Amino acid sequence: MDYFIKVLKNYAVFTGRARRSEYWYFVLFYVIIAIAVGFISNLINFPILSTILSLAFLVPSIAVGIRRMHDVGKSGWYILIPIYNLILAVTEGEKGDNQYGPDPKAFAGIENKVF
Numbered sequence: 001m002d003y004f005i006k007v008l009k010n011y012a013v014f015t016g017r018a019r020r021s022e023y024w025y026f027v028l029f030y031v032i033i034a035i036a037v038g039f040i041s042n043l044i045n046f047p048i049l050s051t052i053l054s055l056a057f058l059v060p061s062i063a064v065g066i067r068r069m070h071d072v073g074k075s076g077w078y079i080l081i082p083i084y085n086l087i088l089a090v091t092e093g094e095k096g097d098n099q100y101g102p103d104p105k106a107f108a109g110i111e112n113k114v115f
Contacts (some may be wrong), residue, residue: 001025001029003021003022003025003026004025004026004029004030006022007022007026007060007063007064008060010060010063010064010067011059011060011063012059012060012063013063013067014062014063014066014067014076015067015070015100015101016067016070016100016101016104017067017068017070017071017093017098017100017101017102017103017104018064018067018068018070018071018104019071019093019104019105020068020071020089020090020092020093022064022067022068022104023064023065023067023068023089024089026060026061026064030057030061033053034050034053034054037049037050037053038050062079065079065085065089066079068088068089069085069088070098070100070101071093071094071100071104072088072091072092072093072094073093073094073098073099073100074088093105
C-alpha cells in the first residue's frame, strides 16, 4: 500500500525511476479499487463512477509507467509499444545510476535506518 500512496504523491512526476515493486503494487491496488468501484457503480446504477476513477488515475498511471521504463534504461515513449512495454515492466531495472537518475534499489530501506 505504501507504493500505491507513493505513486499518488508523485502524481505527475515523469522524471526519475520506479522499481518493479512500486509499479506492480500500484497496478494491483488500482485493479482492486477499479473492481470495487465497478461493482458499486453497478449496484447504484451510476456507471459514470468507473469513468471518473479511470480519469483520476490516468496521469499517475502514465507517470509510473514512464518512470518504470526509465528504470530499465529506456525512454518513456516505450510505454506506447504494447507487448514490449510489458516485457520491460517485468524486467529488473539497471543496477546503479543511469541517465534517468539514481538506482531506486540503492536507497531502499535507508529511511528506516537510524544513523
